[in-house]
Amino acid sequence: MSLAGFLRTLLIVGAVAALEIACRTGAIKPTMVVAPSAMALGVVEALRDPEFWRHFGVSVQAVAIAMVIAVTGGFCIGFMLTRVPPLRRAVSPFLASYYSIPHIAFYPLLIVIFGLGRTPLIFLATMFAMVAMILATMAGLDRVPAVLAKTARVHRLGLVDEILRVRLPAAAPHILSGLKLAVAYSFIGVIAGEFIMSTEGIGHEIAYAYDNFNNQRMYALILIVLTLVTSFNMSVFAWERRMLKRRGL
């Protein structure tokens, strides 16, 4: 392990230990933060609870649907925009300021339109995640070296072959970072929506535990969600690394 990596691990372990000590000695009240060991116990308890798995499943399903739509749709739209420059010129100022709009402000409207089910959540998460994917796709396709495109032409590849064998792999690193963002944004959309107004899902469970002063459960649920997202991001990151290494970068 590198020195920086070692120090980082030391820092994180130290922070968790300090938190544990502060909580055990009563310097931090359990009404604010519960001790890390209590969080771990809460995680084990939650994982044994069938009710937790139901809410968890509902949320993950919504995130997965939103993510699939956002990633495929975003990719197709991004691809199309690179092919039609006038359209891209027209749309790009809006794409550039898209993430400055607090989408969550439209959630109330979506509830009015779609009703209080899973649809407004999935819609919100999809809208939130898709533009990250569009931007990443365009950034990736823009940076495909001209020499690769020329090589494809030399080999007389058809359009489909050129896209699948040359352009996509060359643009993959950017597209993967779009994928990571899309996951985070889908989670934000779904969980924020569930916090505000929902009858089921992991966000609702967290808000419910908060309302009932059940801090141990609340922290446990938060920890589970964050661990899930982080491990997903890390596996995408590892995949990215492997791909770059294969290209000698």
Add this chain to the structure above:
Amino acid sequence: MTAAAPPRASISVRNARDPVLVCAAIVIGWQLLHELAGDVAITAPLPTLSHLLHMVGQARFLPHLGETAMAFGQALAISWIGGVVIGLLLGGHKLTGEVAEPVLVTLYSLPKVTLYPVILLLFGLGMQAKVAFGAFHGIIPVALFTLNAVRNVPAAQLRAGRAMRLSGVQQARHILLPAALPEVFAGLRLGFSLTLLGTMLGELFASQRGLGFLLMKAIDLHDVETILAIAVLISAFAVSANMALLAVDRRLRRGAAPAGHGA
């Protein structure tokens, strides 16, 4: 000078034309959606605008607007200033930067809404929690962009500074900041958007005042007109502020890069 003016003007007209067309398309789409779904689901553009103007004119609306503006302003100040300071510190010291960067990247890609209840427990209900949540969203990207900007400052400039025996503060003020400014500014722009998002999220969940609170109340009353009016108000503010920041961004980049190398 005068000879070059006409073509530049025509280019800017063409650049402005397409976005205006898209704007028109959005309004037409909105109107069509209204025709399809009716007043129950979505009000038409014109009545929404007049309702917005009517609302802004009312005395009881202003305190809510002020509350949100106040929370956002404080959060923005914290995330901009705090983020730049953290980024400068981490970027200035190589090992510290290497230790901290992956932690920051992980924090950045977390869905931070999940942590909102924790913020509420720590800061209590009210203004502080909103400010803290907004700042928490904005400060990390600002710090990350500043960190990378400082790291990419050419080594020759730093060596020149050391040769002139600049102190740490002078080094930061006269060399690091000017060289890193374009990228730092890109971070500030992102921080602006995310701080706004965080503040709005904070207001929607457990709040007694502010635009977010008005939105939640409008849901309970099924007041579509108000929901849309507030959403449009916030979006218009966000988009126009972002356009202004983008314009500054472009100018900074033009100043930083030699002609022909501009991004």
